[in-house]
Amino acid sequence: MLIDRILIIMPSVAERGIQQISDWRNVVIVGRALCTRARDSSRRPSSIAPGTLLGPAAKLFVMALVSALFSAPVLADDAWPTRPVKLVVPFPPGGGADRMARVIAAPLSQRLGQPVVIENRSGGAGTVGVAASLRAPADGYTFVWCTPAAQYLAPPTVPYQPMKDVAPVSLTVVGTYLLVANPSLPYRTLEDLIADAKRHPGAINYAIAGLGGHGQLMGEFFNQKAGIKLTPTPYAGEGPALVGVIGGDVQVGFISSSIVLPQVAAGKLRVLGATSELRLRGIPDDILPIAHTLPGYDVTAINYIATRAGTPQPIIERMSRAINEVLSMPAIKAQGTEGGIELVGSTPQELGARIIAERKKWHEFLQQSHIELK
Structure with a gap:
């Protein structure tokens, strides 16, 4: 048997066992019993040296230890979560991502049986x-509300490997951005803006939530x-960008529909x-896709929840199922x-x-157009 060849537990394995075994009582009981049997045995060696085969009693101890070692992570995954779960929103309060994360957080807390705590970390x-x-x-206690700018459109200067260090959990939002203008300006249509921009190259500024993302x-x-x-x-973030357009600091902006529409209704x-060719529910009929004026223009926004790579897959799967259950609730869909x-x-x-598909599409566009997102 393979167990006959187990001679010594390597330090790295022993250290992992100390961290992962949740109940040492069974192992201690077995260990004590084996020590008692060893004292009564005239064949007890003075020390265990490399190359020494284990006796029957010691085999039992090793088997118990190995069993506890490999069963402990499963038990930990099954018990998750046992404390509050953090959802990092990488934008300031008031933006579209922050709004939808908070809409989802409360019912998600009920599904998980633990609070989902929003933490805003913008920039x-x-x-x-x-x-x-x-x-x-x-460990499954920190997730992040992710956007393309932080992963497949992230610049090479970020302190992580976007496609390796970030593990996908679930899509959450599909939507459109709206190209908006301050109403004091003479831009009644898209054609008005384009004509003015041709007369004054580079003089018209557009607000976005940070360089390098979907906005740019x-x-x-x-x-x-x-x-x-x-x-x-x-x-x-989008909240400050929205204020910038309303306040006249910039002429136009590409901003999520979810926070733009109330300001449009208020006349601001x-x-x-x-930006999206899709006719999404909730967008008024008089708002046309940019593609009607510029054929082939289509940028559909996505948001999703991710976590650190290396998080146990059973936890990722359970979190994904809980998110999908929340997103299917009629009251949440309505919001x-x-x-x-x-x-x-x-x-x-x-x-x-x-x-992977979105990354390929946009990286090809950037390369062909000789555009560098900063």
Whole structure:
């Protein structure tokens, strides 16, 4: 038997066992019994040296230890969660991502049986918050509300490997951004903006939630399709970007529909077009896709929940199922469509495949266009 060849437990394995075995009482009981038998045995060696075969009693002890070692992680996964779960939102309060994360957090807490605590860590188009979440242990108690800017559109300067260190959990949001203008400006239509931009190259600024993300991507895509040059103006998040357009600090902005529409209804913003070709529920019929003016223009926003790679897969799967259950609740879906977005879940595998496909699509566009997101 293989157990006959077990001579000594390596220090690294022993250390792992101390960390993972949740109930040492059974092991201690077996160990004491074996020590008693060893004292009564005239064959007891003075020490266990390399190359010494284990006797029957010692075999039992090793088998008990190995059994406890490998069963402990399973028991830990089954018990998860036993304390509050943190959901890092890498944007300041008031933005579209923050709003939807808070909509989902309360019913998700009920599903998990533990509080889901929102922590806002803004900066770097979401990369600061993602980096912070990845510094936490891979134990299933820290998740992050992720956007493309922090993973497959992240710049090479981020302190993590976006496609290796981030593990997908579930898609949460599919939606559109809206190209909006301050209503005091003479931009009544998309054509008005394009015409003015051609007359004044680089003079019109557009607000985005940080450089390097979907905001800058859709701005550069818009520049290419329209043959113009708008200049990106980064803000710490969508909330501040929204304030920038309303206050007249910048002329236009690409901002999530979920926080734009209430301001449009209040007369504080004017919508010039939707970035997605999809006709999403909750978007008024008079708001047309930018593609109606610029064929081929299509940027559909996605948000998703991820965690640190190395988190036990059973925990990831359970979290994914809980998220999908919440997203299927009629009351939660209604809050999504009110903002012109759709709440859509997925399996970790489906989300992973979508991330890979989106990364390929946009990296090819950037390379062909000789555009560098900063």
